[in-house]
Amino acid sequence: MTFGGRRGAGPEAGLVDLHTHTSFSDGLFSPEELVAEAKSIGLGAVAVTDHDSMGGVERAIAAGRAARVEVVPGVEMSCTHSGVDLHMLGYYIDHRAGAAGEFFELLRVKRAERAELMVRKLTELGVKVSWERVRELAGGGAVGRPHVAQAVFETGVVPNADTVFSRYIGYDGPAYVPKMQLSPAEAVEFIHKHGGLAVVAHPGNCGNDNAVYAAIEAGVDGLEVWHPDHGQKHVDHYTEMARKNKLLLTGGSDCHGGRKQGRVYLGQVMVPYKYLQGLKNRRAGGAETPNTRPQSPK
Numbered sequence: 001m002t003f004g005g006r007r008g009a010g011p012e013a014g015l016v017d018l019h020t021h022t023s024f025s026d027g028l029f030s031p032e033e034l035v036a037e038a039k040s041i042g043l044g045a046v047a048v049t050d051h052d053s054m055g056g057v058e059r060a061i062a063a064g065r066a067a068r069v070e071v072v073p074g075v076e077m078s079c080t081h082s083g084v085d086l087h088m089l090g091y092y093i094d095h096r097a098g099a100a101g102e103f104f105e106l107l108r109v110k111r112a113e114r115a116e117l118m119v120r121k122l123t124e125l126g127v128k129v130s131w132e133r134v135r136e137l138a139g140g141g142a143v144g145r146p147h148v149a150q151a152v153f154e155t156g157v158v159p160n161a162d163t164v165f166s167r168y169i170g171y172d173g174p175a176y177v178p179k180m181q182l183s184p185a186e187a188v189e190f191i192h193k194h195g196g197l198a199v200v201a202h203p204g205n206c207g208n209d210n211a212v213y214a215a216i217e218a219g220v221d222g223l224e225v226w227h228p229d230h231g232q233k234h235v236d237h238y239t240e241m242a243r244k245n246k247l248l249l250t251g252g253s254d255c256h257g258g259r260k261q262g263r264v265y266l267g268q269v270m271v272p273y274k275y276l277q278g279l280k281n282r283r284a285g286g287a288e289t290p291n292t293r294p295q296s297p298k
């Protein structure tokens with residue numbers, strides 16, 4: 001079962017999008033624009049899940065209050081397990097207490113150092129791109145490869161920003177530099193320590209399930225089953241994995257406001273409100289405890 005998006009139609013009122021980015025990382029929408037867009041397509045709730053930043057959350061909540069759109073505070077962190085990348089969503093982290101924010105600040109400093117290193121590598125490869133421009137595009141938010149790609153695209157050496165990924169900064173590219181790496185267990189521990197719920201983002205992108213099982217062993221709360229990168233096989237496979245391990249299911253568009261391969265739009269993947277309610281119930285302590293001895297779907 002994939003929940004495809006239909007813009008503007010009626011029954012979306014009970015639908016939610018639990019994975020989006022704003023200008024506080026590599027999305028193009030401001031928090032207010034994201035909420036306005038959510039309102040216009042009739043979403044009941046939208047989660048703001050920027051990379052390594054919860055800086056846009058308060059503004060989105062304020063806009064959501066005015067527009068009567070529920071805003072779920074979130075973040076997306078990057079992990080690695082035996083060389084495999086895994087993204088971890090954290091929902092309802094207590095971001096106002098400050099302690100979590102300090103760690104995100106460290107991750108963003110490391111991101112900036114990494115992006116500068118990618119700029120240096122590109123320069124060595126003969127691609128003249130300015131670090132100043134990359135920083136400007138990031139606008140003070142978490143610097144990511146999409147900002148580097150945009151800056152290179154603007155110099156006119158490639159037909160589009162996606163080509164910068166395929167030629168230079170994709171995982172196997174000559175100018176790729178990894179981010180500061182956390183293990184899935186460290187990310188789960190951090191999210192739980194700060195009152196949040198941890199969900200493996202787009203597990204189908206991990207390449208193999210070992211990293212997903214490491215997250216389950218670490219006590220992850222859920223799996224993002226519905227995502228634009230997931231086909232029906234992924235949906236079936238991770239739904240079954242979640243069932244066997246007593247995990248929650250979530251889904252979302254991973255909308256970057258246009259700045260993503262394939263131009264993913266808000267609400268392209270939506271899920272019924274009951275999946276958000278599942279997160280809220282677990283947060284309130286009223287749900288089953290996940291298995292931490294991973295059970296395979298087979």
Ligand code: AMP
Binds near residue numbers: 026146161259260
């Ligand atoms: P980073 O967190 O800095 O490694 O950047 C990851 C982001 O880059 C993802 O969230 C996507 O928005 C974007 N991205 C990753 N791979 C590609 C690709 N092949 N083409 C375009 N955008 C991509």
Ligand code: ZN
Binds near residue numbers: 021025026027144
């Ligand atoms: Zn992104």
Ligand code: FE
Binds near residue numbers: 201202
């Ligand atoms: Fe991701």
Ligand code: FE
Binds near residue numbers: 019254
């Ligand atoms: Fe994302």
